[in-house]
Amino acid sequence: MSMSHVRLAAIALALNLASAGAALAQSVAPADDAGPAVAAAVPEAVGVDSRPLVRLSEWIRKEDLDVRSFLVIKDGKLVFERYSRGLGRDHNYELYSITKNVTALAAGVLIDEGRSRLDEKVAPVLAKARPDLKAALADKQAIELRHVMSMSTGLFYDFKPTDDPIYYGAPDRLKLAAETTPRRPPGEAFDYTDVNPILASATLGADAGMPLQAFAEQKIFKPMGMAHYAWERADGKGLVSAGWGLRLRAIDMAKLGMLVLSGGRWNGRQIVSQAWMRTMTAPSSAPWYGQFWWINDIVATEPEVHAMGFKGQFIVALPERNAVVVMTSMLPIEGGLRESKNVLAIRKMVNDFVLPALDNPSHAGPTPARRKALAHELDLASRHQGKPGAPADPTDTPRL
Template identity: 25%
Template sequence: MTGKTAFETRYGFRRNEVLLANWRENPFNRWSFQNLGELVPTARIAAAPSSVETPMRDLGGLLGDKVTVASAPETVAEFLVRSSTDALTIMKGGSIVGDWFAPHMDFGARHIIFSISKSLTAIIAGILEGEGAFDPEAPVTTYIPEAAGSAYGDAKVRHVLDMSVSLDFEEAYLDPESAFARYRRATLWNPGGGTESLRQFILTLQGLDEPHGQTFRYRSPNSDLLGLLLERASGQRFTDLMREKLWLPLGAASEASIGVDMEGTARTAGGLSVTPRDLARVGEMMRQGGMANGRRIVPEAWVRDTTATGGSSQAWQRGSMVSLFPKGRYRNKWYQTGFENGAYCGIGIHGQWLYVDPRSEVVIAKMSSQPEPVDDPLDIEIVAFFEALSRMV
């Protein structure tokens, strides 16, 4: 009998056990979330050739400090483990406070951020809007005429940005017979894909008997459609837009990647993989009102609208996520918490977070491999954890 390989010793399973059919399941997601490109097609988003990441900085004594986010106090380190954290990076006032990595993730590794991809895609929309190349109030059909026969035929880009399209679609993550499973096949994320492109799938979706703009409905195809809208408006592939408009000006230290479908369409709703440090840099750019490295990346007015003043409270209250942020709003694919500190965030399934507390000048990037795609009670604890961390650092 042969001994365990180094891979099996580190992850607890063999590489050949990780399949397209199970890569989002525990324990396989501890590896697959860092190696999306071995499972589905991906496209590169290059960083500047001269980019160099500063060394890892230990969180030190902070890991032993106690927080109370559930029924009993626990240390920061204990909560990170309990919440299936793979990596954590904290910034304060624009500087790195420290990093934490689980034993199965290395400093500098990329990790899929799932629906925080939506938030980064919306930044590209804000940049193009500032350049006069993209109109959020235009009908979707201005950019995609063939959407006329779908739910988007009478929707505005604004409805797409704010998840208020009246769309007959459910985010049924665990139902293999649902329209959501068909959607994942179109993205090449599930077995059986390759017969229908992401674009083709999206344009078959139909609407509900309710006007657009009234209810916040979290529907991921909206955000893949946003990627297509940006490509049509600019005449560029999304990967080129991301590199030229955000990744290089941001000063990202590492290459990013994004999943693509059979036509090469980027999975802008959830396919981006980045390092924790670079994700935190995005949050810091937003905290700085759209500035990074002494240059403006996105208009300040867009950032203010996205993180503080825009969005419909009424639409949010009618939505299904009000228990997470009872006074919240959703604007341009970012969540406004409604807290007194003005915090806002991007969120992805399986425990991906980019949390910005403007009052304490703290940015937190958390990447995880939670067993369940959605865990509402844990999400509430994670938000409380971020609030506590923001006071501690």
């Protein structure tokens, strides 16, 4: 927008959440017509050995893991689709930090359109929209968007594990983020803190001239034919976090992995530029972290990019295999950020079962016996409950 007063109005609109954005934040939206859905195929029809995938499902049941969905896509075809607890394709899930990965894609669109820049200083943008926070933002003038999205702002937040207001019932998350204390200069070190996605949501919404979730719907969800999506848990001022609150179906999570593999294209349309996809998935503040995306931390033997969410939500893209793995679950969180039990679980699943299935040295075609074994196991899995490995919040309940 060229006129300053129009720009100010747009920023205020973004940060205070106009009614259209509020509706999206609180409800499930229908899909737009964006071409055919992801087609299913028998694993062996695209060179995948179904037997390791059957063994994977058996192992999940044997360990009594609460894995709610597990998908494998190979060459654009859905070759393995496992649900438990009677769930199905249309259920959506709270994705926690995978919300950050979608935020990174939205940031790429804004950068492609010239409305955001990685070297953009976030404090002036936010102070213009929220003059009441100008003093609190005064010591954050050097923080750039790249620092926010690479977890290197150097900000310290005194996290309170029980009902911390940054997550639960916050009247004004941006105020909490603005009042944090700089602990080290921006760009100096990786430090994973959920202050950063709040700054990202507010800054990108201001750049977009609309709430971030409304921009993502317009530029990502609808063009990619997603359904039953919702971006919830807005604060008292209507600002959603860019770090949690997004709900997607597992099949739509898979589409995000496919978008990464395709260099930002979906059904012949360039959703995000190839240049941004390279930047987003290149090491930034740490060898294993780019711009809100993780790199080469699940598979050690070949290139890999992934999205990771609290309690065991994952999208793993394997470029050399042209394959995507998706999991939603309620697995244990103990062990730290990169070594939690749910991270160890997805590493085992991908390395010990999925990669052998993709290798398939015999290249055997579909057989009645393999089809029967796969169908039988998926039927058993559909009725398996699994023992939740983490405390459940109301948002953890899958929804239609």
